Amino acid sequence: MKKTIKRNLILCMCLLCFALSFTVGASRPQTRYVSVPSTAVFSDSVALFPGEDHSFYLLSWNSSHTRLSRFDANTTQFIEQLSEPVSYTASAQNQDTLLIASSAMQFDPQQQEFVRFTALIQYSMLSNTWERLVIPNLYLSSSLCFALDQKGFFYTVDSESPNTLLVFDSQGILQHSIPCDSPLSSVTVSPMGTRLLLTDSENRFFYLDYSDLSVIHPLSTPAPALPYHFLDETGYVDGLGDVYWEDGPENYKLAYSTLCSPHLVDMLDQSVLCIPENGPLLHLDRCTGEAAAQQELSEGALQLRLSGTTAAVLLSDSSGFRIGCIDLTSPNPLEPIVYSPVYNIADPAGVSELWQKYLPENRKNSGVYTRTPDLETFSHPSGLSSQALTDGLNAVNFYRTLWGLPPAELDLSGCEELSYGAVLSLLGNGTPPEEPPTGMPVSFYDTAQNALMKSSVLVHESLTPYPLAQAVHQWFKTDPSIRALLLSTELSHLSFGAASGENGITCVLISGQSVGQSTVTAFPPGGIFPLTLCNRGTWSVRLNEDLLAGARGFPRVVITSRETGEERAFTMEHGLTYGDGILVWEFPCKEGLYSIRVENLCTPEGIPALISYNLSLVNMDLSLPLPEEEPTLPPITGGLESDLYHIDRQRGLIYGITPSTSRSSFWKNLSGEGTIEVWKNGRPATSGNAGTGMKAVLLREGQVVDELTLLVYGDLTGEGNVNTLDLRALYKQLLEQQSLSEPFLWAADLNRDGELNTLDLLAMDKFLSGTYDIPQD
Numbered sequence: 001m002k003k004t005i006k007r008n009l010i011l012c013m014c015l016l017c018f019a020l021s022f023t024v025g026a027s028r029p030q031t032r033y034v035s036v037p038s039t040a041v042f043s044d045s046v047a048l049f050p051g052e053d054h055s056f057y058l059l060s061w062n063s064s065h066t067r068l069s070r071f072d073a074n075t076t077q078f079i080e081q082l083s084e085p086v087s088y089t090a091s092a093q094n095q096d097t098l099l100i101a102s103s104a105m106q107f108d109p110q111q112q113e114f115v116r117f118t119a120l121i122q123y124s125m126l127s128n129t130w131e132r133l134v135i136p137n138l139y140l141s142s143s144l145c146f147a148l149d150q151k152g153f154f155y156t157v158d159s160e161s162p163n164t165l166l167v168f169d170s171q172g173i174l175q176h177s178i179p180c181d182s183p184l185s186s187v188t189v190s191p192m193g194t195r196l197l198l199t200d201s202e203n204r205f206f207y208l209d210y211s212d213l214s215v216i217h218p219l220s221t222p223a224p225a226l227p228y229h230f231l232d233e234t235g236y237v238d239g240l241g242d243v244y245w246e247d248g249p250e251n252y253k254l255a256y257s258t259l260c261s262p263h264l265v266d267m268l269d270q271s272v273l274c275i276p277e278n279g280p281l282l283h284l285d286r287c288t289g290e291a292a293a294q295q296e297l298s299e300g301a302l303q304l305r306l307s308g309t310t311a312a313v314l315l316s317d318s319s320g321f322r323i324g325c326i327d328l329t330s331p332n333p334l335e336p337i338v339y340s341p342v343y344n345i346a347d348p349a350g351v352s353e354l355w356q357k358y359l360p361e362n363r364k365n366s367g368v369y370t371r372t373p374d375l376e377t378f379s380h381p382s383g384l385s386s387q388a389l390t391d392g393l394n395a396v397n398f399y400r401t402l403w404g405l406p407p408a409e410l411d412l413s414g415c416e417e418l419s420y421g422a423v424l425s426l427l428g429n430g431t432p433p434e435e436p437p438t439g440m441p442v443s444f445y446d447t448a449q450n451a452l453m454k455s456s457v458l459v460h461e462s463l464t465p466y467p468l469a470q471a472v473h474q475w476f477k478t479d480p481s482i483r484a485l486l487l488s489t490e491l492s493h494l495s496f497g498a499a500s501g502e503n504g505i506t507c508v509l510i511s512g513q514s515v516g517q518s519t520v521t522a523f524p525p526g527g528i529f530p531l532t533l534c535n536r537g538t539w540s541v542r543l544n545e546d547l548l549a550g551a552r553g554f555p556r557v558v559i560t561s562r563e564t565g566e567e568r569a570f571t572m573e574h575g576l577t578y579g580d581g582i583l584v585w586e587f588p589c590k591e592g593l594y595s596i597r598v599e600n601l602c603t604p605e606g607i608p609a610l611i612s613y614n615l616s617l618v619n620m621d622l623s624l625p626l627p628e629e630e631p632t633l634p635p636i637t638g639g640l641e642s643d644l645y646h647i648d649r650q651r652g653l654i655y656g657i658t659p660s661t662s663r664s665s666f667w668k669n670l671s672g673e674g675t676i677e678v679w680k681n682g683r684p685a686t687s688g689n690a691g692t693g694m695k696a697v698l699l700r701e702g703q704v705v706d707e708l709t710l711l712v713y714g715d716l717t718g719e720g721n722v723n724t725l726d727l728r729a730l731y732k733q734l735l736e737q738q739s740l741s742e743p744f745l746w747a748a749d750l751n752r753d754g755e756l757n758t759l760d761l762l763a764m765d766k767f768l769s770g771t772y773d774i775p776q777d
Contacts, residue, residue, distance in 0.1 A: 031295050031324045032324070033315075034323045034325065035319075036323060038320070039080070040080070041060040042060045042065055045060060046060045046321060047091065048312060049093050050306055050312075051125050054074055054308050055307060057070055057098060058078070058323075064085060064086075066082075066083075066084050066087070066100060066102065066121075068081045068100070068123060070128070073312060082130055086104075089103045089143060090145075090156075091143075094148050096124060096126055099122055099148050100123065101118055101119070102118065102120075103116075104116075105117075105139070115136070116136070116139040117134055117135065118134070120133040133171070133172040134172075138156070140156055140157070140158070141156075142185070145157040145186060146187065147188055147189040148189065149193040149196075149210075153170070153175065155196060156187065162201075163183055164177055165177075166178075167213065178214070180198070182201050182204070185199045185201055186226055188236075190230050190232075191230050194233060195209060195210070195233070196208040196213075197230075199223040205223040206218055207219060217250065218250070219250050219252070224239065231243070231265070232267050237265040241260045241264070241274070242254055242257050243265065243274075245286075258276060258284075259279075259602075260274055260275050263303040264304045265304065266304050266305065266311075271284060274304075275301050277604055277605075279296075279605040280294055280295060280297060280606060281311065290608070291608050292332055292333050292334060293331060294311075294328070301313050301315050302315065310328065312325055313326065336607070336609050337608070337609045338610055339547075339610070339611045341522040341526050341541075344401065344402055344404035344527075346528065351529075351530055351618075352622075358394040358395065358398035359625060361391070367385055367388065368384065368465065369382055369384060369385060369388075370383040372755055373423045375427070375501070377439050377757060378441060380734075381416075381420045381422065382423065388498075389415060391469040392469055393408065395468070399476060400487065402529075403521070409492065409494070411495045413495075414493070418496060418510075418511060419498070420444060420497070421449075421509050422497040422509050423448060425448075425499075425509065426499045426501050426507045429459060429505055430507060432448070432452055451509065451511075455511035456482055456485070457507055457508070458507070458510075460505075460508070467508055470624070471498075471510070475510070478536050482510070484542040487521045488512070488521075491513070492513055493513040494511070495509075495510070496510055497510075520547070521541070522542075523540050523541075524615055526596075526613030526614055527614075527615070527616065528616050529616070530619075531618060531620070532619075532623075539585055541598055542581055544581075546603065546604045547603065554571050555578070555601065556576075557570040557596070557598050559594055559596050560597075562592075562594060570587075583598065591617050592616075592617060594614070595613075596613055598610060638672065638674075639672060639706035640676070640696055640706045643669070643671075647708060652707070655710075655711035655713070655776060656777050657710060657712045659689075659712055659714060659715060659720065663685060663689065663690050663694075672698040674698045675698070675700070676696070676697070677696075677697050678695070678697075679694060688720065689720025690712070691710065691719050691721075692710060692711055692744055693743060693744065694709075694720075695708065695709060709743050711747055712776070713774050713775065714726060714747065714774045715747055716733075716747055718744070726764065727764050733756060751763055752775065
């Protein structure tokens with residue numbers, strides 16, 4: 001009795017082990033590779049067609065011969081079916097027949113002309129027999145314009161009449177001749193034969209319904225990349241490997257990219273089968289896009305064909321052709337790879353500290369430009385102060401530091417070029433004119449256009465007093481493309497340009513160098529983020545291009561409140577947009593905790609992927625400092641006065657002085673309660689002329705109680721007269737060979753228009769020639 005129990009137990013264990021080994025083996029099917037014998041192929045031109053009962057047909061050809069062999073996947077045997085001395089032109093297949101066409105021309109010695117004809121081989125896959133038909137005066141225009149339907153009718157285009165679709169019956173007798181508006185590029189029949197799809201040379205897409213072949217219906221879907229083929233009645237794959245499903249009777253929509261050629265995509269029930277680049281054979285659920293995988297395949301896959309539950313993959317390597325046979329009954333589910341964008345600052349205090357570090361310097365309104373642009377003769381663009389440039393750079397590096405990225409640096413030569421682009425953009429309020437404006441030199445215009453081509457522009461009416469820093473914050477709130485630029489891991493240098501007009505409009509330009517897309521970047525990112533920095537509600541995720549290219553179904557963004565559990569999803573049909581590798585959606589920026597997932601992505605190897613991260617939006621007071629007010633001097637009682645000259649207390653100037661006025665004459669026209677003196681270089685001077693930069697001082701009991709700086713327009717050397725030395729100084733200033741300081745910079749503005757340009761140089765030249773008086777009032 002004990003022996004029987006022991007024997008039965010051993011038998012059960014063996015059966016269990018056998019069942020487990022069968023189960024494990026079934027869950028991980030092995031790919032059987034069979035080398036194709038040289039007798040089955042003629043050259044590198046090979047095509048694979050499915051047959052019955054796990055059989056496949058291998059068609060090969062060269063310039064003068066065509067051979068067909070039948071391959072049995074169960075026995076792995078190759079049996080030659082036919083070998084004909086004809087050159088292959090095109091082939092098509094339905095459930096019963098494989099149709100092989102060969103177009104040729106032969107010289108007729110009696111008629112003394114070339115005769116065009118097409119030989120057809122109709123191979124029956126049911127009886128393994130074949131017959132030949134010859135159709136005279138037909139020469140196929142393209143192998144893509146050849147299709148066979150379920151009733152044995154075939155459709156083609158003759159090379160001499162590319163605008164006409166020809167319909168032949170199974171006996172080779174012409175049944176229909178359908179004219180089209182333009183030459184046809186391809187003809188395809190749907191698997192069940194309910195629809196015929198056409199593409200033409202103008203990249204248009206049409207269909208014909210079998211109920212009425214006389215009417216060609218346009219499809220709103222753009223013509224697919226060739227070659228393409230149907231997966232079933234409602235979907236096709238184009239020449240780029242993209243899978244499309246029918247979306248209404250006259251439109252198809254992209255379902256997902258398969259990252260492979262159309263010959264490596266097929267259908268099995270409700271699964272799309274494909275072989276991505278360097279990946280395994282994948283099962284993709286048609287509805288959900290979820291993926292399962294078979295075993296890895298050898299490189300060099302050429303075609304994928306299905307017969308029953310067996311897939312045959314035609315492969316090519318240096319040793320020749322092989323066929324891989326795969327059992328499709330047990331795919332392995334693939335776990336997705338999860339990408340989580342990381343945020344660098346862990347708490348609100350760290351964000352606030354970083355904000356304080358990168359705040360603009362509190363300064364006066366006048367500290368933005370070192371030079372305003374010449375908007376009349378366009379002798380020069382604007383010049384940005386070093387502090388304004390630093391403000392813009394600091395604003396960028398504030399965000400980069402939040403993401404844990406290295407700080408960027410300024411490219412000053414790029415800043416100079418962008419300043420030209422800012423002027424041109426300003427003239428059109430953000431829309432640069434297509435032709436050089438009146439008075440603008442061609443060199444100025446070309447430099448500006450070149451700058452605009454490689455930069456982004458922000459137009460605003462109130463970017464003061466920190467135009468560059470405020471523009472950066474504005475870009476981050478509203479422009480996902482600029483975010484992607486400024487948050488690139490490979491960004492090294494930045495350039496800014498800006499120009500403001502009298503109407504209050506400011507145009508700010510920005511460009512960056514060495515921008516890459518090696519990471520996934522979210523805005524707002526995972527972790528802690530200030531609510532005020534994203535209050536416009538434009539959320540985005542920049543993707544590695546490979547992830548988006550492998551999307552399984554449309555990308556889908558899901559945001560879940562971690563406090564209430566409320567969920568909101570975005571798809572391409574409902575609020576999700578895509579461009580330049582960036583997914584964008586509108587979501588309210590409200591304080592709280594959120595979980596964000598981006599689904600339906602895939603790696604180039606065919607592995608599903610998703611982006612997942614948690615976000616905490618916190619309410620923090622982050623504001624730019626108010627600018628310092630321009631200092632207002634207290635009124636001076638009993639100070640310097642003059643009935644002849646003008647006194648500007650705001651700037652501390654006295655002007656209206658005629659050139660070559662002696663100091664003594666100038667001194668006599670001043671009054672005040674105390675001792676009045678004229679100083680030069682900090683010391684009293686009684687001889688010579690009253691010149692720019694000298695000081696008129698009022699002393700009481702030896703102490704200076706009032707002081708005014710002399711300003712003589714045209715006197716740029718401080719000698720009190722206007723001569724060729726001043727002309728030379730102005731010339732060097734315009735050529736940027738020297739830099740005048742105040743008040744000499746003010747003295748150089750001879751025509752008092754607030755700018756230094758060639759008009760001032762012309763005025764001084766006229767003064768020296770005696771034909772012009774420099775206004776001093």
